[in-house]
Every structure is written in C-alpha cells, then in structure tokens.
Amino acid sequence: MKIPYTSPNLSQPPHYAHAVMVKGSSLIYTAGGVPLNEKGELIGKGDVLAQTQKVIENLTKVLQECSVHEGAESGTAKNEVVKITVYVVSNDPATLASVWNEVVRLDLANEETAATLLGVNALGYVDQLVEIEVVAAVSV
Secondary structure (H helix, E strand, C coil): CEEEECCCCCCCCCCCECEEEECCCEEEECCCECCECCCCCECCCCCHHHHHHHHHHHHHHHHHHHHHHCCCCCCCCHHHEEEEEEEEECCCHHHHHHHHHHHHHCCCCCCCCEEEEEEECCCCCCCCCEEEEEEEEECC
C-alpha cells in the first residue's frame, strides 16, 4: 500500500508528493525508459512530447509485465508508481513543464507520487530528449 505524504511545513508541490511510504508491497524499480520501438529505433526525433508518450508506453508495458510476474491482482503497476524521475534534454522551463504535464496527463504520476524533474545536457541515445525511471509498489 502506498501512502503519500506532503509536509504541511513545506511549499505545496504541484501534482506530486514530497514522499511516499510503502507497506506490504513488492517494489519494482525500472531502468530509465527510453523512446525506442521494438526494433531499437528512436521514436519522435525532435519532438519532446512524442518521445515522452513513447517512454510512458514502454514503461507501462514493463510495469504491467512485472506486476503480473509478481502475482499482482490488477496486472498493472502504472497507477502504483511511488517515485518518478524525469530527465529532459532542455533548460527551458516551458519545455520541462510541458513534459511534466504530459506525464501527469498520461497518468504516470499524480499527487500521490514522489517526483523529480531534471533538465540535462544529453541522454544515452543520439537525438533522445526524454528518459523516465520509476519505482512502483504492487500489492501481492
């Protein structure tokens, strides 16, 4: 069970929690999700939102497969993400915000998720603009 915590003594965060405690669950830690298709081809060259969508699609598959493997009743851990780290090749606040808004819109993070959003200089693949890693808690 995930228990979000937002401190009343700190500034209130937009669409994420300061911390998330987990009780009675298995944890799934993903590697950084990248915007590659099944053939290893980059999707969305030059389009940060298309890459964000592909990364979330890929992470959703991994979380679903892992949660089934762990014997979770729901078969998906997407809504059980307790920690998310989003890396974006940009130092533009509007670009960072647009990626974060897409993460929230596609329901990978919400007010019950601890989150970090980082603007970085480069990522592992040529033309890669987004990478996301998550920790999810699945009840078994």
